[in-house]
Amino acid sequence: xxxxxxxxxxxxxxxxxxxxxxxxxxxxxxxxxxxxxxxxxxxxxxxxxxxxxxxxxxxxxxxxxxxxxxxxxxxxxxxxxxxxxxxxxxxxxxxxxxxxxxxxxxxxxxxxxxxxxxxxxxxxxxxxxxxxxxxxxxxxxxxxxxxxxxxxxxxxxxxxxxxxxxxxxxxxxxxxxxxxxxxxxxxxxxxxxxxxxxxxxxxxxxxxxxxxxxxxxxxxxxxxxxxxxxxxxxxxxxxxxxxxxxxxxxxxxxxxxxxxxxxxxxxxxxxxxxxxxxxxxxxxxxxxxxxxxxxxxxxxxxxxxxxxxxxxxxxxxxxxxxxxxxxxxxxxxxxxxxxxxxxxxxxxxxxxxxxxxxxxxxxxxxxxxxxxxxxxxxxxxxxxxxxxxxxxxxxxxxxxxxxxxxxxxxxxxxxxxxxxxxxxxxxxxxxxxxxxxxxxxxxxxxxxxxxxxxxxxxxxxxxxxxxxxxxxxxxxxxxxxxxxxxxxxxxxxxxxxxxxxxxxxxxxxxxxxxxxxxxxxxxxxxxxxxxxxxxxxxxxxxxxxxxxxxxxxxxxxxxxxxxxxxxxxxxxxxxxxxxxxx
Amino acid sequence: xxxxxxxxxxxxxxxxxxxxxxxxxxxxxxxxxxxxxxxxxxxxxxxxxxxxxxxxxxxxxxxxxxxxxxxxxxxxxxxxxxxxxxxxxxxxxxxxxxxxxxxxxxxxxxxxxxxxxxxxxxxxxxxxxxxxxxxxxxxxxxxxxxxxxxxxxxxxxxxxxxxxxxxxxxxxxxxxxxxxxxxxxxxxxxxxxxxxxxxxxxxxxxxxxxxxxxxxxxxxxxxxxxxxxxxxxxxxxxxxxxxxxxxxxxxxxxxxxxxxxxxxxxxxxxxxxxxxxxxxxxxxxxxxxxxxxxxxxxxxxxxxxxxxxxxxxxxxxxxxxxxxxxxxxxxxxxxxxxxxxxxx
Numbered sequence: 001x002x003x004x005x006x007x008x009x010x011x012x013x014x015x016x017x018x019x020x021x022x023x024x025x026x027x028x029x030x031x032x033x034x035x036x037x038x039x040x041x042x043x044x045x046x047x048x049x050x051x052x053x054x055x056x057x058x059x060x061x062x063x064x065x066x067x068x069x070x071x072x073x074x075x076x077x078x079x080x081x082x083x084x085x086x087x088x089x090x091x092x093x094x095x096x097x098x099x100x101x102x103x104x105x106x107x108x109x110x111x112x113x114x115x116x117x118x119x120x121x122x123x124x125x126x127x128x129x130x131x132x133x134x135x136x137x138x139x140x141x142x143x144x145x146x147x148x149x150x151x152x153x154x155x156x157x158x159x160x161x162x163x164x165x166x167x168x169x170x171x172x173x174x175x176x177x178x179x180x181x182x183x184x185x186x187x188x189x190x191x192x193x194x195x196x197x198x199x200x201x202x203x204x205x206x207x208x209x210x211x212x213x214x215x216x217x218x219x220x221x222x223x224x225x226x227x228x229x230x231x232x233x234x235x236x237x238x239x240x241x242x243x244x245x246x247x248x249x250x251x252x253x254x255x256x257x258x259x260x261x262x263x264x265x266x267x268x269x270x271x272x273x274x275x276x277x278x279x280x281x282x283x284x285x286x287x288x289x290x291x292x293x294x295x296x297x298x299x300x301x302x303x304x305x306x307x308x309x310x311x312x313x314x315x316x317x318x319x320x321x322x323x324x325x326x327x328x329x330x331x332x333x334x335x336x337x338x339x340x341x342x343x344x345x346x347x348x349x350x351x352x353x354x355x356x357x358x359x360x361x362x363x364x365x366x367x368x369x370x371x372x373x374x375x376x377x378x379x380x381x382x383x384x385x386x387x388x389x390x391x392x393x394x395x396x397x398x399x400x401x402x403x404x405x406x407x408x409x410x411x412x413x414x415x416x417x418x419x420x421x422x423x424x425x426x427x428x429x430x431x432x433x434x435x436x437x438x439x440x441x442x443x444x445x446x447x448x449x450x451x452x453x454x455x456x457x458x459x460x461x462x463x464x465x466x467x468x469x470x471x472x473x474x475x476x477x478x479x480x481x482x483x484x485x486x487x488x489x490x491x492x493x494x495x496x497x498x499x500x501x502x503x504x505x506x507x508x509x510x511x512x513x514x515x516x517x518x519x520x521x522x523x524x525x526x527x528x529x530x531x532x533x534x535x536x537x538x539x540x541x542x543x544x545x546x547x548x549x550x551x552x553x554x555x556x557x558x559x560x561x562x563x564x565x566x567x568x569x570x571x572x573x574x575x576x577x578x579x580x581x582x
Numbered sequence: 583x584x585x586x587x588x589x590x591x592x593x594x595x596x597x598x599x600x601x602x603x604x605x606x607x608x609x610x611x612x613x614x615x616x617x618x619x620x621x622x623x624x625x626x627x628x629x630x631x632x633x634x635x636x637x638x639x640x641x642x643x644x645x646x647x648x649x650x651x652x653x654x655x656x657x658x659x660x661x662x663x664x665x666x667x668x669x670x671x672x673x674x675x676x677x678x679x680x681x682x683x684x685x686x687x688x689x690x691x692x693x694x695x696x697x698x699x700x701x702x703x704x705x706x707x708x709x710x711x712x713x714x715x716x717x718x719x720x721x722x723x724x725x726x727x728x729x730x731x732x733x734x735x736x737x738x739x740x741x742x743x744x745x746x747x748x749x750x751x752x753x754x755x756x757x758x759x760x761x762x763x764x765x766x767x768x769x770x771x772x773x774x775x776x777x778x779x780x781x782x783x784x785x786x787x788x789x790x791x792x793x794x795x796x797x798x799x800x801x802x803x804x805x806x807x808x809x810x811x812x813x814x815x816x817x818x819x820x821x822x823x824x825x826x827x828x829x830x831x832x833x834x835x836x837x838x839x840x841x842x843x844x845x846x847x848x849x850x851x852x853x854x855x856x857x858x859x860x861x862x863x864x865x866x867x868x869x870x871x872x873x874x875x876x877x878x879x880x881x882x883x884x885x886x887x888x889x890x891x892x893x894x895x896x897x898x899x900x901x902x903x904x905x906x907x908x909x910x911x912x913x914x915x916x917x918x919x920x921x922x923x924x925x926x
Contacts, residue, residue, distance in 0.1 A: 264887035284888035326778075351620045355706060418779045423865045426886075433706060433872040437618050449779050451867040455771055466779060 033115030034097060035242045042245040043561045043580025046253050051573065052260040052275050057231065060214065060222065061205035062185035063135055063143035073231055073257055076576050077119075078185030079217035079240075081110055081129065082178050086566035086574035089374060089478045091178045095124070095186060095217060095240075105173030105522050112164040117238040118188045119221035120212075125163045131189040131196075133158040141201055145184055151177075173520045175527055176481035183476075188215045207231070219250035219577035231257040241577055251580035273297065276557030279565065279572040282427070283360040286553045298557045305362040305371035306552040306567045308474035310428065311544040312347075312419070312435060314340065316496045317464040318504070327467055330417055333409060334468075338397035340542040342390040345383065346438050352548050356430045360551040366535040367486075369549035371567045372478045377532040380539045390442055407443030416445035420459065420469040423450035431547060432470045461498055470547075471495060476569055480518055480531045487515050487534060496543050507541045558582075586919040593913035600906060604718035608677030611712035612691045612698055616873040617675060619697060619707035622648050624893050627702045628660075635662045642667045648697050666696025702895030704883065708873075714899050717875035720783075721857045724790040729852035731795030733845055736802030737838070743803070744810030745833055755807065758800035766797060767866075774867045786870055790863060794856050802848045806841050813840040843918045850914040854907055857881075877903065 057070035062078055065071050083094040093099075096110035116124040136145045137155045149156050154171035161167050170177060191213065195204045205214060211222040217240070220233035233255040241249040258275070260266045267285045270278040273296065278289075286300060293300055314334035319327060333339045349363035362369065365383075368376045383389075398410035407415040421432045429450050436446040451459070459466045473493070475482040485491035489500040489508045503509035511534055518530040538544065554565040554572045562578040565571050573579075584592070603610050619625075628645045647664030674688035692698045701710035743754040770793070781789065813819060819836045827835075861878035863869035870876040880899040883889055889896050 267887055282888070284886065288888045288891045348620070355620060355623050416780075420779070423867065429872060430705065434618070436873065437616065447780055448872040449867060450864070450871055451774070452771070452865065455774060455867065
């Protein structure tokens with residue numbers, strides 16, 4: 001799932017209770033229980049963390065959760081089979097202790113961890129896995145995970161081998177298959193099956209249900225929900241991970257999610273020590289917090305470029321039958337590569353970094369950010385801003401200038417267009433305002449049109465009634481597979497010309513071929529060279545003119561141990577089971 | 583103590599002076615509202631000096647050079663090695679007087695690369711003072727006209743409803759309630775969707791006036807209706823009616839004059855409200871977009887914690903608006919008092 005907005009999380013801890021051994025703290029190791037040992041400094045058991053959410057979670061049902069606050073809470077309460085380690089960006093065993101792939105790359109056999117129990121004490125086995133995937137793949141449930149689990153147009157087939165082994169059969173080889181399992185939470189069959197059979201899964205696990213009705217395989221379980229105020233989670237005594245010293249995780253006794261509705265309010269509460277972890281906040285607020293970094297008991301981290309890329313793009317949809325003749329006329333410019341190159345050359349990316357992000361962003365020339373080290377193509381050129389080159393390009397494309405400096409196209413029409421942005425995203429509106437000034441120096445008359453987010457998306461994807469837009473995208477994963485819907489010409493998020501029946505340009509058809517091919521290629525080096533070529537096409541053909549990638553900014557109280565923020569969502573709390581209070 | 587008449591005269595003079603400064607913003611502002619200095623985001627107000635670093639007194643005031651470039655220009659000290667004298671009636675960026683006559687002469691300015699930011703600069707390195715003056719062109723006029731429009735609509739409907747009563751009253755007032763209850767947000771979305779993406783400055787202006795004026799009539803209409811309802815029962819009105827006065831005469835001569843006080847307070851309350859309403863409309867894509875300035879936009883930048891905590895000069899537009907609104911209220915107050923002293 002792609003995220004286009006921003007929201008934020010933070011955490012606090014209160015009391016640290018030293019506890020020497022896990023047996024006194026939780027349930028002792030049962031015979032045959034295969035615990036997973038995780039790396040990281042052993043911490044102290046006990047204590048409490050308070051985290052601020054931007055809004056109340058809408059549900060605790062993993063199959064229905066779409067909003068970030070719901071997912072943040074669910075993430076702490078559930079577990080997946082194979083997990084993407086946010087620190088290394090690679091997959092690691094989770095509920096599946098190991099797996100094997102058939103030679104044709106179409107069958108994955110997962111060996112499940114034995115002796116694992118849900119947070120209500122019931123045992124976990126292959127039936128829960130079968131049940132979970134049955135739910136996610138059910139069209140009636142309409143879960144957001146379903147899209148990911150349909151490979152090559154066919155849903156994944158899940159077969160029980162024995163009580164602790166499950167086989168997944170794919171319609172075609174799928175390079176990122178292991179990564180599919182990340183964040184697909186395993187559901188307890190013993191609690192949900194009857195409701196699911198009766199067709200009532202969509203009502204299951206709403207926040208108002210008593211805590212006893214929930215059970216998961218995550219480090220925490222539901223303790224209390226106070227409408228409009230907070231969700232409190234408590235330690236899951238049956239959790240299946242342990243630290244190097246053999247202590248059962250998690251360390252914390254309680255996690256409290258407070259509902260704090262705005263970024264500024266969250267920043268203030270973090271600053272005053274009410275919360276101890278903060279992520280998803282702007283560079284301006286980072287600067288404000290930085291002033292008191294030494295005085296107050298917190299520290300801030302700038303992790304460098306994340307995965308979000310912001311870009312400018314032009315409307316290249318086929319508008320012949322759309323009743324938008326004004327825009328269709330302007331498309332002659334937009335479709336001219338030299339025009340797009342001139343725009344790209346005129347943009348002051350460094351200025352955007354400095355003015356919009358106070359220096360906490362990186363200029364980019366293609367969609368893969370420097371934060372994505374596994375997939376970045378180092379060969380992409382980074383040409384400096386050059387209005388002279390821009391003018392040269394425009395001249396070679398037949399454009400000319402009036403005596404007052406206004407740019408005229410080859411037919412003598414004045415070059416004027418508008419840039420759409422989302423008015424709820426202050427940064428992007430600011431970017432557009434800077435672009436407007438840059439382009440006015442080429443003689444273009446540019447208007448910035450901030451629209452409410454949904455109105456903007458409707459214009460971009462449905463009515464195509466726009467000329468240019470500034471947007472940003474961020475993937476939940478570093479793998480190119482999560483970008484399929486952006487780069488395939490048939491993709492929903494192929495923003496400049498979505499849902500094409502047949503690729504409109506030769507380079508789009510080449511991109512289609514490369515993306516399809518990398519999807520079924522299993523060798524990383526081969527995939528990398530395929531995706532490198534996609535990046536080169538983006539940099540050469542400029543369907544989207546990439547601008548900047550904002551840095552991932554986080555803050556945490558000095559008391560939080562094992563705090564290892566990452567550039568993947570959830571930036572700060574991905575290792576919540578390892579966080580402890582010093 | 584000033585008499586009400588003097589008070590009114592003063593208020594009118596101040597408002598007129600202020601409005602003409604706003605109208606001729608191009609002349610009074612040293613910079614164009616959209617001119618960016620990317621090396622000076624959030625620069626504090628430029629200090630004006632008479633005595634230089636060497637202790638020499640200068641008759642002509644001067645400013646020091648801007649501190650080094652970078653995001654932290656705000657915290658840097660000005661460059662006292664460079665001085666730029668303030669010059670009067672300089673040739674600056676071209677502008678249009680009242681949207682018609684082109685001109686380049688500006689009241690004051692400093693030579694490049696010096697900068698004079700009387701009220702500091704915003705996040706793009708744009709001069710706040712210039713933006714404040716230009717912003718008034720849209721906000722002050724649109725706010726005032728929209729307030730008059732909605733109050734006049736309210737007077738007509740409220741007056742008729744209150745005076746005639748019965749089914750006319752029911753019809754108009756239930757209609758007004760319907761107006762108040764309508765989900766305006768969605769209607770405004772629909773309006774935005776129906777409009778072209780490019781909206782010129784004049785269209786924005788008319789749009790703001792009509793949207794705010796049309797949405798706002800129902801509340802004043804209720805108030806006016808109440809006043810009219812009680813006014814029409816007063817003895818002198820009944821007496822005039824007894825002498826055979828027509829409805830139109832009664833309304834014009836006896837009933838509506840009693841609503842003046844309410845009307846004036848309504849207008850003075852609505853103007854600042856509409857200045858802020860313009861921010862909401864801009865959010866929905868119906869207002870003044872970047873880089874056009876408006877008072878609402880200048881004030882809304884204060885809603886960010888980082889701005890509030892770091893850049894005190896961003897408060898200056900708000901501080902300047904306070905005396906202006908006080909004068910507004912004073913004018914309304916004086917008008918009301920004057921009116922009271924005239925025997926009905």
